[in-house]
Amino acid sequence: MKNQSEKLKEFITFLAMAFLMLLPITTEAQSGTDGFFTSSANETYNDRNLPNSFLNASNQTFGDNSEAPAGDGLLVMLAAGAVYTLTRRHRRYGTCIVALILMAGLTQCRKNTTVIDTVGKKMIDITINVGNGSRIDVNTMTGAVSFEKNDCLFIVSNGEYKGYVKHDGTNFTGSIEEPTEDKPMYIYYLGNKRYQDLAVGSRRCSVNISDQTGKLPVISCGMTDVYSSSTTTYDVYLKNKCALVKFNVTTSSDQPTCLFGFNNEMIIDFENNIFMPDTIGEMVIKLKAGNGERWAILLPNSESMAEGADGTAFSKDYQYIGKRPAVNALNNNDFVTTAYDVTVNTTSTGNTSFDNKKFSVSATKQVEFAPGNVQHVQEGRGWVWKFADHQYDVLHNENEQRYEGAYDRDRFGWGTGNNPDLASCCNKDYPYSLDGTDPFVDWGANFTTDPDHGAWHTPKCIEWKYLLFVRPATTLNGVNNARYARARVNGVNGLILFPDIYHHPDGVALPLSISINYTNNNHNGNYTDNDYNVADWTEMEEAGAVFLPTTGQRIYKNSALGFYDVDESGHYWSQCDLGDEEHACNLFYSSYRPYVFDKNDKYKGYAVRLVRE
Numbered sequence: 001m002k003n004q005s006e007k008l009k010e011f012i013t014f015l016a017m018a019f020l021m022l023l024p025i026t027t028e029a030q031s032g033t034d035g036f037f038t039s040s041a042n043e044t045y046n047d048r049n050l051p052n053s054f055l056n057a058s059n060q061t062f063g064d065n066s067e068a069p070a071g072d073g074l075l076v077m078l079a080a081g082a083v084y085t086l087t088r089r090h091r092r093y094g095t096c097i098v099a100l101i102l103m104a105g106l107t108q109c110r111k112n113t114t115v116i117d118t119v120g121k122k123m124i125d126i127t128i129n130v131g132n133g134s135r136i137d138v139n140t141m142t143g144a145v146s147f148e149k150n151d152c153l154f155i156v157s158n159g160e161y162k163g164y165v166k167h168d169g170t171n172f173t174g175s176i177e178e179p180t181e182d183k184p185m186y187i188y189y190l191g192n193k194r195y196q197d198l199a200v201g202s203r204r205c206s207v208n209i210s211d212q213t214g215k216l217p218v219i220s221c222g223m224t225d226v227y228s229s230s231t232t233t234y235d236v237y238l239k240n241k242c243a244l245v246k247f248n249v250t251t252s253s254d255q256p257t258c259l260f261g262f263n264n265e266m267i268i269d270f271e272n273n274i275f276m277p278d279t280i281g282e283m284v285i286k287l288k289a290g291n292g293e294r295w296a297i298l299l300p301n302s303e304s305m306a307e308g309a310d311g312t313a314f315s316k317d318y319q320y321i322g323k324r325p326a327v328n329a330l331n332n333n334d335f336v337t338t339a340y341d342v343t344v345n346t347t348s349t350g351n352t353s354f355d356n357k358k359f360s361v362s363a364t365k366q367v368e369f370a371p372g373n374v375q376h377v378q379e380g381r382g383w384v385w386k387f388a389d390h391q392y393d394v395l396h397n398e399n400e401q402r403y404e405g406a407y408d409r410d411r412f413g414w415g416t417g418n419n420p421d422l423a424s425c426c427n428k429d430y431p432y433s434l435d436g437t438d439p440f441v442d443w444g445a446n447f448t449t450d451p452d453h454g455a456w457h458t459p460k461c462i463e464w465k466y467l468l469f470v471r472p473a474t475t476l477n478g479v480n481n482a483r484y485a486r487a488r489v490n491g492v493n494g495l496i497l498f499p500d501i502y503h504h505p506d507g508v509a510l511p512l513s514i515s516i517n518y519t520n521n522n523h524n525g526n527y528t529d530n531d532y533n534v535a536d537w538t539e540m541e542e543a544g545a546v547f548l549p550t551t552g553q554r555i556y557k558n559s560a561l562g563f564y565d566v567d568e569s570g571h572y573w574s575q576c577d578l579g580d581e582e583h584a585c586n587l588f589y590s591s592y593r594p595y596v597f598d599k600n601d602k603y604k605g606y607a608v609r610l611v612r613e
Contacts, residue, residue: 123175152195155179156186157227159271161202164195179227186273187224187236191217191297203270206278208519209242209297210264213256213288216297218242219266221273241266241275243334245327247294249287251344253315257287259324259342260312260470263299277301283465286316293339301330311363311470313344317480318472320344321363357499357544359611360471361463366500367611369546370456374443374608376420377408385446387610391547392492392537394607398563401605402554411554411563411605414573414584417441423605425556427582430602434579442575444610454613458575461585464596467497468587474502477510485511486518486591487530487547489537493567494527494549495589496540505539508532519593526591546609548572548589554605563605565590571606 151167155176163176177200179185190207192215198205209217222238225231249257262285265278277299287294308324315321322344330336358366372388375395379386388394388410400407404423415431416422418441422429431440444456459467468483476482476498487496496511504510515529532540537547552566569590577584583599586606600606 123177152190152193154188154190154193154195154198156188156270158183159203161198161200161205161270163200164198166195178229181228182226184226185224185234185236186270187222187238188268189218189220189238190268191219205268205270207266207268208264209266209299210284211286212296213286216244216295218244218297219275221268221275223273240333242297242299242332243330243336245296245298245330245334245336246339247287247296247325247342248339249291249294249342249344251291251315251320251322251342253317253320253344254289255316255319256289257294257342257344258314258316259285259287259296260314260466261305261308261324263301266299284469287342289316298327298330300332301327304328309363310346313342314470315344319347321346357501359467359497359546360500361459361467361611365463365613367459367463367613368453369497370447370610370612373410373549373551374412374610375408375410376412378406385443387447390490391541392489392494392549394492394549394551394566396566398552398554398566402561402563411551411571411607412443412573413605414577414602415440415442417443417445423554423561423603425561425603427602431577432581433577434581440575440577443608444612447610450612456610456612458573458608459587459611461574461576461578461596461598464572464574464585464587468594468596471500473498473500476502476504476516477513479513479516482511482516484517484594485515485530486525486527486589487511487515487532488527489532489547489549490534492549493591494547495570495594496530497546497548499544499546502545503543505536505543508536508539548587548607548609551607555601556603571604573606573608577602 149167149169152164154164155162157179162179163174165174165176190205191209192211193205193207207217207219209219211217219241220238221241222236224234224236227234247259251257261283263277264283264285267276267278268274269276285296285298287296305324305327307326310323311321312324313322322342325340325342327340328336358368360366370387372391372393375386375388377384377386377395383406395401395408395410397408401409401411402423404421406421409420412420413422413424413430424430431438433440442457444458447456449455471481471483473481473483482498482502484498485496487494489496509530509532512525512529514525518525537545541547548570550565550567550570551572552563552569553571554561554563557564569588572587574585574587574596578598580599582602584602585596585598586600588595588597
């Protein structure tokens with residue numbers, strides 16, 4: 001039991017600490033010119049990059065690759081130890097209480113300090129106080145960067161996401177799971193990532209930076225010293241994992257300008273703190289509408305990009321097109337101030353003169369799809385190549401198809417148009433595009449060529465991407481450029497593709513808007529969003545719609561070949577291996593979103609849907 005003298009000393013200590021915290025303290029975290037951006041004075045961005053995190057924080061300036069400058073985040077409250085001593089006495093109530101005093105290292109900003117008492121359940125409450133809390137517009141002439149309401153910092157410890165702190169208009173505050181003792185904390189700013197899309201305990205996440213018509217989605221990360229329940233002050237220096245690039249846009253459109261061919265998604269591996277640009281998405285960056293200087297956040301690219309073809313730059317409504325400029329290789333933190341010129345003023349014919357019921361796979365090429373997936377089956381005493389009788393047909397003899405031998409098949413290893421029964425688990429047993437002795441054999445070579453059309457062939461990797469993520473298409477149920485939707489047809493799950501020009505049949509329910517062009521940002525749905533019977537589908541098919549049924553995949557798992565996810569996902573080959581001896585490109589979709597993968601094992605058994613011009 002404490003005596004009165006001890007209690008009085010403790011109370012005086014607490015008052016002294018509180019008095020120190022209320023004193024005005026000014027620190028200069030960085031010089032006045034070391035912000036993120038430089039630009040002409042006529043364009044200002046409200047950027048959300050965060051130059052702060054736990055306690056004393058500073059943020060790397062684009063183009064400045066030096067380590068954290070000496071003196072950044074200078075304030076360390078020695079009195080915090082008294083606060084910790086006082087608060088942790090309540091642990092007998094079963095709570096885990098840690099008070100963290102958090103300071104922000106903004107450019108020439110007054111820093112105040114706030115102590116937040118925490119509640120139990122092995123959570124800690126944390127606050128980042130940023131003075132007056134007002135947003136600082138990011139003008140590239142000065143480089144000043146601050147925050148605005150609802151921005152988030154994501155906090156990771158020992159490879160697991162622990163929670164976020166959110167800007168409330170004045171401070172960053174929030175409750176997170178207590179970090180792992182003796183492990184550093186990683187602090188992430190993830191552009192436009194929504195905290196609702198990341199579950200506590202996650203070990204990886206992805207960030208899409210496609211839409212840059214408003215705020216620039218900067219991605220950065222920093223690491224603190226190891227966490228200790230007895231330590232209340234930490235420093236962090238956030239480093240940029242992207243580049244800032246200037247474009248000069250000339251366009252005849254009042255719509256945003258889109259550039260095709262840039263990676264627009266970053267995958268972050270929390271366990272290893274690895275940042276991996278993803279190449280399976282739509283690969284489109286959307287710039288702010290109008291003419292003049294436009295800035296973009298681009299992900300690193302180790303190789304220069306050549307100038308794109310016609311249509312690789314386009315207005316959002318695809319009424320005008322142009323060419324994506326050649327762009328040099330990009331590294332993390334590059335600051336490219338010499339503008340790349342983009343001209344988008346050629347009138348597009350994509351929505352007017354192209355054939356009805358066809359699908360654009362580039363700005364200059366349209367195709368029609370085969371009426372069903374490729375099959376190699378026994379008919380009578382012989383074996384024949386054929387298209388499935390219906391677009392929704394899938395052979396369900398998977399227990400046979402997993403083995404080599406003469407079986408009915410509609411899923412194949414890559415490039416096996418001349419050897420459909422090959423089911424080896426070794427990637428090197430399959431064709432290789434750079435090997436003249438064993439080249440890719442397209443399944444289309446087994447089908448008769450109509451003199452009025454081109455030969456049947458498997459789509460290229462880039463054609464799948466253009467088809468799904470770039471081409472202009474009809475507005476459907478309020479969704480512009482409706483290219484695809486998840487659905488169920490005759491009880492079979494799958495992906496509906498809509499032609500460039502599509503008139504939905506009267507009397508047939510419109511696809512739900514949330515299911516059209518669905519991505520991981522609107523994934524709260526499933527294939528039964530749109531459930532069509534045979535009569536409905538017959539009318540939609542006559543209007544030009546194509547259905548790719550779920551097929552699953554034949555893979556080696558649990559020491560044997562087998563089929564998995566047959567009713568959940570679709571896997572369709574492309575004709576490209578991009579010069580890789582063991583991997584090839586394919587389309588993948590689930591009810592969550594579609595992808596086009598640049599690498600997948602050639603031995604895997606995937607479906608094939610052919611096209612022709």
